[in-house]
Amino acid sequence: MPEESSEEQQQKAIVFQLLQQRLEELRAHGTMVETTYAQTDSTYTGLGALAGLKNGEEILVNLGSGIFSKASAADISAVLVNVGSGIFTEKSVEEAKKFLAERKQELEKAGERLSEEMGNVAEAMNRIIEELQKQ
Numbered sequence: 001m002p003e004e005s006s007e008e009q010q011q012k013a014i015v016f017q018l019l020q021q022r023l024e025e026l027r028a029h030g031t032m033v034e035t036t037y038a039q040t041d042s043t044y045t046g047l048g049a050l051a052g053l054k055n056g057e058e059i060l061v062n063l064g065s066g067i068f069s070k071a072s073a074a075d076i077s078a079v080l081v082n083v084g085s086g087i088f089t090e091k092s093v094e095e096a097k098k099f100l101a102e103r104k105q106e107l108e109k110a111g112e113r114l115s116e117e118m119g120n121v122a123e124a125m126n127r128i129i130e131e132l133q134k135q
Contacts, residue, residue, distance in 0.1 A: 016125060026117055026121065030115070058070060076093065079091060
């Protein structure tokens with residue numbers, strides 16, 4: 001097999017760099033998916049805790065960043081759910097849990113697709129390294 005020209009090697013190096021960038025983008029997106037999944041799972045668990053609350057019972061409300069506020073439970077038969085684009089709809093706790101369970105499944109599938117794509121990109125990068133090392 002004839003040796004590759006310097007130009008072909010440069011092209012492979014450029015493709016390798018593009019693949020590296022893509023892999024970093026996929027990793028960043030994967031981190032976002034994992035974070036969103038964790039938040040969704042936490043909310044799902046929190047909704048489960050609502051079932052045992054009585055009207056007027058004192059609760060702690062997580063304001064974020066480790067800050068909590070005391071509050072009294074009011075009507076806990078329904079919650080407001082952001083269904084996208086800033087649109088909220090009222091749902092029963094069970095409906096909200098179903099909505100979150102579906103979201104968790106979607107996030108799991110997205111994570112699987114990202115993992116598969118990351119594997120494909122890594123394989124392509126390895127092939128380029130092998131090809132460049134043969135020379």
